[in-house]
Amino acid sequence: MDRSIRTVDDVMKLLDGLFVPEADRWTTAGASWWDDFYADRSKPVPFFVSKPDENLASLVERGLIKPGRALDLGCGPGRNALYLTSMGFEVDAIDLSPAAVAWAESRAAEAGAEVRFRCGDAFDLLAAEPGRPYDLIYDSGCFHHLPPHRRISYRALLDRALAPGGHLGLTCFAAGAMGSELSDRDLYGQSRLHGGLAYTPEALSWIFSDLTEIELRRMRDEPSESPLFGESFLWTALFRRETTHRSTASVTP
DSSP, X not given: OOOOOOSHHHXXXXXXXXXXXXXXXXXXXXXXXXXXXXXXXXXXXXXXXXXXXXHHHHHHHTTSSOSSEEEEETOTTSHHHHHHHHTTOEEEEEESOHHHHHHHHHHHHHHTOOOEEXXXXXXXXXXXXXXXXXXXXXXXXXXXXXXXXXXXXXXXXXXXXXXXXXXXXXXXXXXXXXXXXXXXXXXXXXXXXXXXXXXXXXXXXXXXXXXXXXXXXXOOOOOTTSSSBOOTTEEEEEEEOOTTOOOOOOOOO
16 A cells, blocks of 8 residues: 655656656656767757757847856757857756766867856756856756646746746747647646647746746747757747746745
């Protein structure tokens, strides 16, 4: 007889376990999947290029985000972290995959850039080592790999790590273009995430409704010769945490 549920965190872990192991791309147990993904750096994967997201560059150029302390969440090979550093940000960057972090560190060394790279589960790392909050948390493709219940953990991370007046920058799969459009309930029934979840702009606005929405649009396609990365199957968004922000998340991941 199993009676293991006592806390909200116990419930979250139980829900994690409802997905088959190969669906896990959001905890350290999923790091090996990402290591295999990043093993061949010559693969024609769009975001393997050493270019920042076009929306991120646009936000900086328009002054919607200003240099400060930044976290690149799910940094991959570090392309956005390197760009932010070049624009005067103090950057921490986290990824589950040792292979991705090694590639990012190599790129940073070649560029002479100072980025603090960390390898591991961002939920665990930021809970274990709370520090000065970030003026910018930038997530290019991490959020859409989370199962539905971990949106609660994600919002708890923002409550803990995003400074009052700070910004969340986000890119994620756009419904009708990329990602699974199964309902949250059906995802648990199938025990799979189908490579990532699609979102509508209405869903994103609702999920992050405790933040102020500054911008929400499709990413612009960028040609191969462009110095920027852009694929129109993604939403891009910018949200701001107001100085009078009240925490709405109730779970510590």
